[in-house]
Amino acid sequence: KAGVTQTPRYLIKTRGQQVTLSCSPISGHRSVSWYQQTPGQGLQFLFEYFSETQRNKGNFPGRFSGRQFSNSRSEMNVSTLELGDSALYLCASSRAQETQYFGPGTRLLVL
Amino acid sequence: EDKVVQSPLSLVVHEGDTVTLNCSYEVTNFRSLLWYKQEKKAPTFLFMLTSSGIEKKSGRLSSILDKKELFSILNITATQTGDSAVYLCAVGSTYNTDKLIFGTGTRLQVFP
Numbered sequence: 001k002a003g004v005t006q007t008p009r010y011l012i013k014t015r016g017q018q019v020t021l022s023c024s025p026i027s028g029h030r031s032v033s034w035y036q037q038t039p040g041q042g043l044q045f046l047f048e049y050f051s052e053t054q055r056n057k058g059n060f061p062g063r064f065s066g067r068q069f070s071n072s073r074s075e076m077n078v079s080t081l082e083l084g085d086s087a088l089y090l091c092a093s094s095r096a097q098e099t100q101y102f103g104p105g106t107r108l109l110v111l
Numbered sequence: 112e113d114k115v116v117q118s119p120l121s122l123v124v125h126e127g128d129t130v131t132l133n134c135s136y137e138v139t140n141f142r143s144l145l146w147y148k149q150e151k152k153a154p155t156f157l158f159m160l161t162s163s164g165i166e167k168k169s170g171r172l173s174s175i176l177d178k179k180e181l182f183s184i185l186n187i188t189a190t191q192t193g194d195s196a197v198y199l200c201a202v203g204s205t206y207n208t209d210k211l212i213f214g215t216g217t218r219l220q221v222f223p
Binding site: 004031033035042043044045048050055056058088090092094097099100101102103104105 | 142145147152153154155156159199201203207208209210211212213214215216
């Protein structure tokens, strides 16, 4: 069974630009969660989608948004990038309220 | 505010040693506690614990949960250099969400 896939794996952007990251969950998983990982803050919850609905949101500014499609694939978008947005963005999928499995992440560098 | 605290932050041992990693939590409506291992990229799943006192075991790794004292431990026996990683503890709640609250992790370094 294929694992969680994320694209792109690496991204370099400049301040003020926007970025879209993609996540394809494990087949049959309808829940997708996004996390931001930085050396200083560790893994921080961004948001969670289930059946195309945002079910929960973390404490991030409105520049961070996401969506989920009918095939459970999910995208997250960050607008007006800031230097502090440089991080590893991880996507995790699960059958609802079961073990979450993580993708390889997208490493974003904002210059 | 919900929180998960791991200790120690860092651990350096020699191959063959046994280590114990700690995770304590304060979470509203606890549902489950999960352990992950993170080497370079994605955290990989180790254990999910939901009931107190029941040990989960996988090879040299084992874990147990104490819901009364609100903590869990992860034991690794006969450590190997391949065990070097950051070990993350995460807690989920019973609300209608898959959100996990993570601790900052314990960095384990195993030297030959």
